[in-house]
Amino acid sequence: MGIVERKHRMKEEVRCLILETAWKQILEEGVNALSIRKIAEAIEYSVPVIYTHFESKDAILGEFMRKGYWLLNQQMEAVKDSEADPKKQLEAMALAYWTFSHENKAYYQLMFGVAVPSCEEALRIPEVKAFGDLIKLVLKEAIAQGKRPDTSVEFKFFTYWSILHGQISIRMNGGAPYSCEMALEIVKDAIQGFIYTLSA
Amino acid sequence: MGIVERKHRMKEEVRCLILETAWKQILEEGVNALSIRKIAEAIEYSVPVIYTHFESKDAILGEFMRKGYWLLNQQMEAVKDSEADPKKQLEAMALAYWTFSHENKAYYQLMFGVAVPSCEEALRIPEVKAFGDLIKLVLKEAIAQGKRPDTSVEFKFFTYWSILHGQISIRMNGGAPYSCEMALEIVKDAIQGFIYTLSA
């Protein structure tokens, strides 16, 4: 009785096909150009089929948002272990964050522009939570080493994240017409200032 | 022959009516809920009339974006003069920036979310340029006072702006479920770090 299994496999394949096609469209025409109808045409199925796999268009975008956080976590975790000192780790992770946003513009836009979940739900998404936890872990060590061990980790986490995101957001929105190299320098500079406030 | 003048006045009035109605709708239903058709219905004109006043929907949103920058400039300029020391000015201006974003969410979203002009054009908009110029003016003084007078003003401007915008952007996107008070503290904290790097 492998029939149900086969069906299940085939359904899963269509699901993947939808995601692959959607992602191709996002890369080719931008996040906002994605449409259910175009996906349907590309995969040679009718529109309602997509709704048997995903509740809505936002659900599809949400899938990519989660994957984006997952990829970002992967890369930040990788560089974290390349350093021993928490402060160096924070610096390396900041560079990894910037590099991710630069090399995965579509993912980054999905994570912060479209498909943003409502306030309360955001932290219930495991991938988003993992991102925060990773940074807080390192921050905790860095704060413990500094001269003010009672500083709130939560507090510093948002400061750290704000500095990183701000520069990328402004640049992506076209408000900053400078080179990649300078963008990177700006991030480094701002993070230097941040790290200073951790220990002095 | 005041006929053309009268016509001109009347046309101007309709233009204002469109903007007023659009703004009302944005405040009531959010930026994304604004539609040309709804404006037309509200002002009791047909849809194409709107296109005799504005080239497109984006042009209407662009109008608000410019006004947003103008308002922001007003408020930052006001607090600037309440302080003498450039560093204090930078701090006060940062608070004014945050307050503006908090009290004018719709404007802020328009300025950085929707209706973002293409990269090159952004700085050609007088209001956007004025915003940058004001901050750079103060930054220049602050840098001159510091121990590294050769620091690039342009560079520090984007760092300053990034820090401010990042916190607001994350919070508006629902990634930060903390209170207003804490948000303000985070901005203050990050700006402290920034100001430190200006002089040491």
Place this chain on the structure above:
DNA sequence: TTATCTTTGCTAACGGTGTTAGAAATTATA
């Protein structure tokens, strides 16, 4: 093998969107 039943996918529609061509109505000029 045939008849029933379940699942699957389809067409077609609903109610929206921005934008524009072309006709109609209004207004000013000769």
Place this chain on the structure above:
DNA sequence: TATAATTTCTAACACCGTTAGCAAAGATAA
């Protein structure tokens, strides 16, 4: 008053996300 110019409208185009309801295909049981 007739003609010219302007203004405004209706109606359409080409999209969008979403869903109701029907047709076709598949599996199951007699």
